[in-house]
Amino acid sequence: MSLINENKDFGVIAELIPNNASVIDVGCNDGSLLEYLREYKNIDGRGMEIDQKKVQLCLAKGISVIEGDADTDLYDYPDKLFDYSILTYTLQATKSPKTVMQQLVRISKKAIISFPNFGHWKIGTSLLLNKKMPVSKKLSYSWHETPNLHFCTINDFIDLCEELEIKIEKKGDLSNKKLSNFSGKNFLDSYFNEVGLFLVSKDQI
Amino acid sequence: MSENKIVTLAEDEPLNLDGGGSLSKFKTAYTTYGKLNDKKNNSILVCHALTGDQYVASDHPITKKNGWWSMVVGPNKPIDTNKFFVICPNVIGGCMGSTGPKEINPENGKEFATDFPVITIADMVRAQKLLIDYLGIEKIFCVTGGSMGGMLVLEWLSKFPEMVHSAVPIATATNHSAQNIALNELARQSIMADPNWQSGNYYHSDKKPLKGLSVARMAAHISYLSKEALQSKFGRNLQDKNSLDYSFDADFQIESYLRHQGFTFVDRFDANSYLYITRAMDYFDVSSANNGSLIEAFKETQSKILCVSFTSDWLYPTSENKKIVKVFNSLGLNVSFIEIETENGHDSFLLDEPKFFEAIKGFINSTFENL
Numbered sequence: 001m002s003l004i005n006e007n008k009d010f011g012v013i014a015e016l017i018p019n020n021a022s023v024i025d026v027g028c029n030d031g032s033l034l035e036y037l038r039e040y041k042n043i044d045g046r047g048m049e050i051d052q053k054k055v056q057l058c059l060a061k062g063i064s065v066i067e068g069d070a071d072t073d074l075y076d077y078p079d080k081l082f083d084y085s086i087l088t089y090t091l092q093a094t095k096s097p098k099t100v101m102q103q104l105v106r107i108s109k110k111a112i113i114s115f116p117n118f119g120h121w122k123i124g125t126s127l128l129l130n131k132k133m134p135v136s137k138k139l140s141y142s143w144h145e146t147p148n149l150h151f152c153t154i155n156d157f158i159d160l161c162e163e164l165e166i167k168i169e170k171k172g173d174l175s176n177k178k179l180s181n182f183s184g185k186n187f188l189d190s191y192f193n194e195v196g197l198f199l200v201s202k203d204q205i
Numbered sequence: 206m207s208e209n210k211i212v213t214l215a216e217d218e219p220l221n222l223d224g225g226g227s228l229s230k231f232k233t234a235y236t237t238y239g240k241l242n243d244k245k246n247n248s249i250l251v252c253h254a255l256t257g258d259q260y261v262a263s264d265h266p267i268t269k270k271n272g273w274w275s276m277v278v279g280p281n282k283p284i285d286t287n288k289f290f291v292i293c294p295n296v297i298g299g300c301m302g303s304t305g306p307k308e309i310n311p312e313n314g315k316e317f318a319t320d321f322p323v324i325t326i327a328d329m330v331r332a333q334k335l336l337i338d339y340l341g342i343e344k345i346f347c348v349t350g351g352s353m354g355g356m357l358v359l360e361w362l363s364k365f366p367e368m369v370h371s372a373v374p375i376a377t378a379t380n381h382s383a384q385n386i387a388l389n390e391l392a393r394q395s396i397m398a399d400p401n402w403q404s405g406n407y408y409h410s411d412k413k414p415l416k417g418l419s420v421a422r423m424a425a426h427i428s429y430l431s432k433e434a435l436q437s438k439f440g441r442n443l444q445d446k447n448s449l450d451y452s453f454d455a456d457f458q459i460e461s462y463l464r465h466q467g468f469t470f471v472d473r474f475d476a477n478s479y480l481y482i483t484r485a486m487d488y489f490d491v492s493s494a495n496n497g498s499l500i501e502a503f504k505e506t507q508s509k510i511l512c513v514s515f516t517s518d519w520l521y522p523t524s525e526n527k528k529i530v531k532v533f534n535s536l537g538l539n540v541s542f543i544e545i546e547t548e549n550g551h552d553s554f555l556l557d558e559p560k561f562f563e564a565i566k567g568f569i570n571s572t573f574e575n576l
Contacts, residue, residue: 022537046539055543056563062571064509064539066530076531 009114009197010036012172013086015179016112016199017041021083024048024108026070026100027090031058038063046082048073071095074103082108089195091115092148098160105166105202114172114197119153119190154190161200172197207236207263211302214335223325223488230311233336234302235259235294238278239286241342246370246576248342249284249569250333251293252350252357254555255425255482256474258301261293262286267473276557283566288573289346294336296329296357298481303332306477307408318477319405326353326489330360337368344368346576347569351375351513351554352521353482359491359529366505371572373565375513375554378525379499379532380490385520388428389483392421396476405477418476419467426466431517431550435459499532509539511568513561515553516546541568 010033017023021043025034028047031054037043047065049055058065066073070087071094085108087100092115094100104111116139117123126134133143141148152160161168168182174195182198189196211234214220219229236259241248251261251274262278264271278284278291295303298321306321337345348361348369355377361369378385396402399417407413427435439459443449446456455461495501510533514526523544533540545561547553553561 052543052546052560055541056560056567059511059541059543059564060567060571062575064541066534066540066542067544068542076527076534078535081534081537 009088009174009195012174012177012179012197013037013088013112013114014040016110016170016172017043017084020044022046022081023084023086024077024082025086025088026074026104027087027093028054028058028063028065030054031061031063031065033086033088034058034063035061070100070103074100074107077107079106080109083110084108085111086113087111088114089116092151095149097150097152098164101160101166101200102164105164105200110169110199110201112197112199113157114174114195115152115157116148117154117190117193117196118151119155120194121191122194154193154196155185157196157198158185161198164202165204166200166202168198168200170199172199207238209259209266209302210235210237212336212339214332214339220328220331220335222322222328224323226322228297228304228322228332231297231304231332232302232308233294233297233304233332234299235292235336236261236263237293238262238291239289241290241340245342246344246346247288247573248290248292248337248340248345248347250337250345250348250361251278251284251291252333252348252354252361253293253296254350254352254354255486256422256470256479257354258299259293259295260301261291265473268469273555277562277565283562284349284569285566289569292336292340294333296482297332298324298329298478298485300475300478305475306405306481307475316408318408321477321481323484323488324481325485326356326360327364327494329485330357330364333357333361334365334368344370346573347371347373349373349375349565350377352377352551353486355521356486356489356491360489362506362508362510363491363495363502366503366507369506369508370576371509371511371569373511373513373568374526374529376515376518376521376526376551377529378521379492379529381487382525386487388424388520389487391424393480393483395420395424396480399476402476405480407476413471414476415471418471418474418479419464421476421479422470422474423463423467426463428520429550429552431519431548433517433548434550437548499528500535503532503536503538506533506536506538509572511541511543511564513542513554513564514544515549515551515558515561516544517548518551518553520551 023043024046034045055067085104123134219227261274262272295301298305310317355374358374396417399414401412402414442458444458444461492499514523530542
């Protein structure tokens with residue numbers, strides 16, 4: 001099941017990307033985001049996807065796609081090959097989110113990363129009141145079958161960026177389709193945003 | 206169904222060869238399927254493997270079997286000949302009508318035999334380019350092939366990048382590993398160790414190196430299959446018997462199968478051609494003409510590319526194919542990669558592999574629609 005709300009998320013991501021940019025979508029699913037960006041932003045897109053059925057769908061759409069794993073195959077790209085890399089709802093499913101993030105800012109000038117925010121109030125409430133791992137629309141798996149290995153909160157993500165000396169340029173609020181400049185941790189974001197979405201970069205690698 | 210055609214190329218100017226020397230007025234035997242459209246932008250060049258030939262989608266004149274890629278090429282097949290103009294030439298050095306060791310040397314009226322110059326994959330591609338010129342095609346829509354055919358695809362991308370719109374190299378490598386060369390050397394030695402080989406001059410003798418060629422094919426055939434496939438197909442099953450014979454007859458099914466592969470192969474293949482073509486594969490190194498750099502080799506390439514590998518292929522494993530993908534990625538090319546899960550080994554590209562067919566079809570059709 002795709003966690004991406006096409007109308008909402010694609011539009012916000014597209015707003016971050018200038019026309020004609022070169023873009024790699026890591027964990028590109030069936031290629032629909034790349035297709036969207038190709039149509040609205042005329043991007044030169046590439047995909048990486050671990051699920052072969054989805055790789056086939058990309059091929060049939062004419063999207064260049066590598067059957068590969070974000071954890072191991074990003075090393076194959078040279079530094080700053082792309083203008084933008086995109087990682088939507090995949091970070092929490094990687095074996096090593098830290099190295100994946102380092103690779104993303106290495107292979108692209110800017111990276112757009114989104115993930116389910118484990119600090120959202122509903123999750124906290126669910127844990128506190130039911131003593132059960134939360135299952136919701138955005139977190140749709142039971143604990144024993146989830147592909148998600150590393151959940152984090154928006155604040156955890158911000159801390160990791162700081163540790164890796166990755167600069168956070170912008171943050172997105174998907175429920176209100178809003179982008180704004182990043183100016184440090186914010187109680188409202190970490191508590192009320194179901195999804196963390198950030199534009200990050202690192203010049204020195 | 207396509208008729209075999211033969212054209213004489215390099216009539217005005219000889220084809221200079223990598224190893225020195227040249228070929229002039231050489232023949233290329235080829236088949237075509239479908240029609241070249243008015244824009245001349247729907248051609249697909251199919252490059253065959255070591256023991257393949259131009260009979261890609263039509264019955265083989267000797268074995269009477271279906272073409273070697275008849276599951277892939279044809280009307281409404283993954284490479285749809287209702288839509289595309291498919292060209293498949295027999296490589297030079299081959300033995301199905303293109304100039305090779307068993308053909309007559311126009312200079313002395315005798316078979317070339319081992320007087321045939323040692324040729325390379327690049328020489329084969331230069332020869333194919335002359336055929337494409339002859340057919341009046343300036344830009345090939347797609348060049349594809351598996352195994353040695355994949356090497357030809359890579360050479361096309363490197364030598365004539367402006368002539369290739371898209372490419373599908375399958376189960377191949379940018380050069381042969383020591384293991385690949387070792388296996389080919391085993392095959393060559395078994396041919397040359399056959400006294401009937403007679404230093405290659407057997408064309409007018411009633412003794413031909415059939416045993417040597419047959420053993421060469423048996424050895425090669427093992428490398429085309431995976432251990433799992435051999436085990437699940439044959440295991441230790443006995444051939445038409447219930448107990449061991451305590452002899453050197455074919456007790457096991459696998460022995461009988463390999464012997465059959467060897468015996469039938471000699472009817473359709475020339476031993477000298479086997480020597481020349483395996484040599485070309487061993488010499489192949491697409492980086493060698495570019496100071497050893499693969500990046501240099503493909504720096505002019507702009508084509509859209511799909512690389513395919515098979516999980517159980519140990520002859521041209523996924524790691525070798527991924528090396529190619531990495532180079533194309535480094536150059537920022539429009540490259541796709543898919544690894545097909547199968548236990549059929551290297552031979553998978555010739556077998557019924559629906560996921561492989563789906564990938565080829567998806568890539569080729571979408572690329573053509575976006576032309």
